[in-house]
Amino acid sequence: MTTSPDSAEPSNIQVPSTSQAPSNSQVRANTPAVDFRTVDLRGRSLSLAELRGAVPRARQQTVADAEQKVGDIITAVRQRGFAALSDFALAFDGVEQAHPRVPAAALRSALDGLDPAVSSALQESISRARRFADGQRPADVDISLGDGAVVSQKWVPVARVGLYVPGGLAVYPSSVIMNVVPALAAGVESIALASPPQKDFGGLPHPTILAAAALLGIDEVYAIGGAQAIAAFAYGVPGEAGTPALEPVDVVTGPGNIFVATAKRLVKGVVGIDSEAGTTEIAILADSTARPAFVAADLISQAEHDPKAASVLITDSVQLAADVREELELQAASTKHSQRVREALSGPQSGVVLVDDLDQGIAACDAYAAEHLEIMTADAPAVAARIRNAGAIFVGDYSPVSLGDYCAGSNHVLPTSGTAAFSSGLNVTTFLRAIQVINYSEAALGQVSGHIVSLSGAEDLPAHGDAVTVRFQGAR
Known part of the structure; x- marks a missing residue:
C-alpha cells in the first residue's frame, strides 16, 4: 500500500460529496x-x-526538479532547524507551528476518542503483525572452523529509527502499524514518528494516526510532512531556547510522494533507508x-x-x-x-x-x-x-x-516500480545489522598464517602478512 500524494505535493483531485451522491x-x-x-x-x-x-x-517522472526543491528543503532544515520546519508547515500545510512535537496529552486524547470499531480493528492488525514480525528475526550463528577458530554472526538492532507516515488523499493508521511493529520486534529502543500537520486538526497529524501511535506505545511523534521530515530525521534538529531537540536517527522508513522518495535518496548514506517507494x-x-x-x-x-x-x-x-x-x-x-x-x-x-x-x-x-x-x-x-x-x-x-x-x-510497505526483482518489503531485518565476530587463538591463527602471507603477497600488500608473522617472532 505504497502511497504518493503528501503534504509537499498538494493534490487537485476533487472527491465528490457523499451526502447527495448521484445514481x-x-x-x-x-x-x-x-x-x-x-x-x-x-x-x-x-x-x-x-x-x-x-x-x-x-511514464517516467522527472526527478531533476524534485531534487532541486528537495535539496533546498534539506539545506534549510540543516541551517535553520525548527524555524525552517515552521516555515514549511505554513507554506505546504497552511499550519502555524511553534514546535512540531505532538504533546502527550494530544496522543492520549486521540486514543480516548478513537471509534471503538476502529480501535478493535487496529488492535487485531497489530496482534497479527506482531506474531509475524516476531517470527522473522534471524538467529545468531557460531561456526567453529577448527580448535580455537570461531566465526560468529550476531544481529543487533539499530539504536534509533525515524518512521514516516504520509498524509494526502487518505489516512494511513495502517502504515503506523507496518512501520512500528517490525522496529519493535527488532528491538529498536528509540522510535520517532512523523506525519504531516493537518489544518483541520489544529496543526496536528490526523487523530487516527496519533491514536495508532499511542496504541503501540510511541510517544515521540512530530507534525512534520514531506521531505522536511526526512531531513529532520537524517540530520536532527538542535533544541533552541528551551525547546527539545529532535535527535538524528540511524534508519528512516515509510512511503511518501516523489519529494519524500527523493529526500530519502539524497540522505541515503547519512542514514539507512528502506526504499525509494513509488x-x-x-x-x-x-x-x-x-x-x-x-x-x-x-x-x-x-x-x-x-x-x-x-x-x-x-x-x-x-x-x-x-x-x-x-x-x-x-x-x-x-x-x-x-x-x-x-x-x-x-x-x-x-x-x-x-x-x-x-x-x-x-x-x-x-x-x-x-x-x-x-x-x-x-x-x-x-x-x-x-x-x-x-x-x-x-x-x-x-x-x-x-x-x-x-x-x-504481512507488511504492506513493499518495493514498487519493478524493484521487487532485487529488494524486499519492510521487515524486521530492515532495523537490524549483522555483525561478524572473529575469535581465533594463537594456534588457530598459526594454522592459516602461511596462507595469509601468500595471499597478501599476491595482492602486493605485504604488511598484511607482516601483521600475522610478527605474532610468531617472539614478544617485543
Whole structure:
C-alpha cells in the first residue's frame, strides 16, 4: 500500500460529496468510460528486456526538479532547524507551528476518542503483525572452523529509527502499524514518528494516526510532512531556547510522494533507508477460472489510492479480459472515488496483458515484478510457488491485497516500480545489522598464517602478512 500524494505535493483531485451522491446511471452517463488498454504478447517470443519494456508502466517522472526543491528543503532544515520546519508547515500545510512535537496529552486524547470499531480493528492488525514480525528475526550463528577458530554472526538492532507516515488523499493508521511493529520486534529502543500537520486538526497529524501511535506505545511523534521530515530525521534538529531537540536517527522508513522518495535518496548514506517507494501497484495473474467481479474489485482497490496507481491484469483468457472490463465499468461507477479510479485505470501504467499461456504469464509477472501480485488461477498455490519477483504474493480468491493492507499479518510497505526483482518489503531485518565476530587463538591463527602471507603477497600488500608473522617472532 505504497502511497504518493503528501503534504509537499498538494493534490487537485476533487472527491465528490457523499451526502447527495448521484445514481450509478447518472455517474455512468456523465463520466468517460474506463480506457483499460491492452498489451497483446500472444505469439511473441520476448527476452526479459523486451518483456520489461512491454508491460504497462507509468511514464517516467522527472526527478531533476524534485531534487532541486528537495535539496533546498534539506539545506534549510540543516541551517535553520525548527524555524525552517515552521516555515514549511505554513507554506505546504497552511499550519502555524511553534514546535512540531505532538504533546502527550494530544496522543492520549486521540486514543480516548478513537471509534471503538476502529480501535478493535487496529488492535487485531497489530496482534497479527506482531506474531509475524516476531517470527522473522534471524538467529545468531557460531561456526567453529577448527580448535580455537570461531566465526560468529550476531544481529543487533539499530539504536534509533525515524518512521514516516504520509498524509494526502487518505489516512494511513495502517502504515503506523507496518512501520512500528517490525522496529519493535527488532528491538529498536528509540522510535520517532512523523506525519504531516493537518489544518483541520489544529496543526496536528490526523487523530487516527496519533491514536495508532499511542496504541503501540510511541510517544515521540512530530507534525512534520514531506521531505522536511526526512531531513529532520537524517540530520536532527538542535533544541533552541528551551525547546527539545529532535535527535538524528540511524534508519528512516515509510512511503511518501516523489519529494519524500527523493529526500530519502539524497540522505541515503547519512542514514539507512528502506526504499525509494513509488506509487502503489497491483498485478493479477488470472485464467479462465477467475471470477471477473473479484478481479475488477481488486484492481479498483489499488486504483483508488492515487490517479497514478497501477492496476494490471495478466491473463491468457480473452473472455476473462472482456468480462473484467465490464465489471470495471460497473464498479468504478459506484465507488466513492470514481474519478480517481477511472484516471488510474485509464493511465499508461494500467491495462490488460494478454499472454499465450500460464508459462508466458509467469514470465510477464517476473518481468513486471509487482509490489502486490495476486494469483487467481487453477491450483493457485502451485503457480505462486513459481513466481520469483514480487513484493508480496496473494494466493487464491480469498487473499485480496486489502487483506495484506490491514489484517493479514504481512507488511504492506513493499518495493514498487519493478524493484521487487532485487529488494524486499519492510521487515524486521530492515532495523537490524549483522555483525561478524572473529575469535581465533594463537594456534588457530598459526594454522592459516602461511596462507595469509601468500595471499597478501599476491595482492602486493605485504604488511598484511607482516601483521600475522610478527605474532610468531617472539614478544617485543
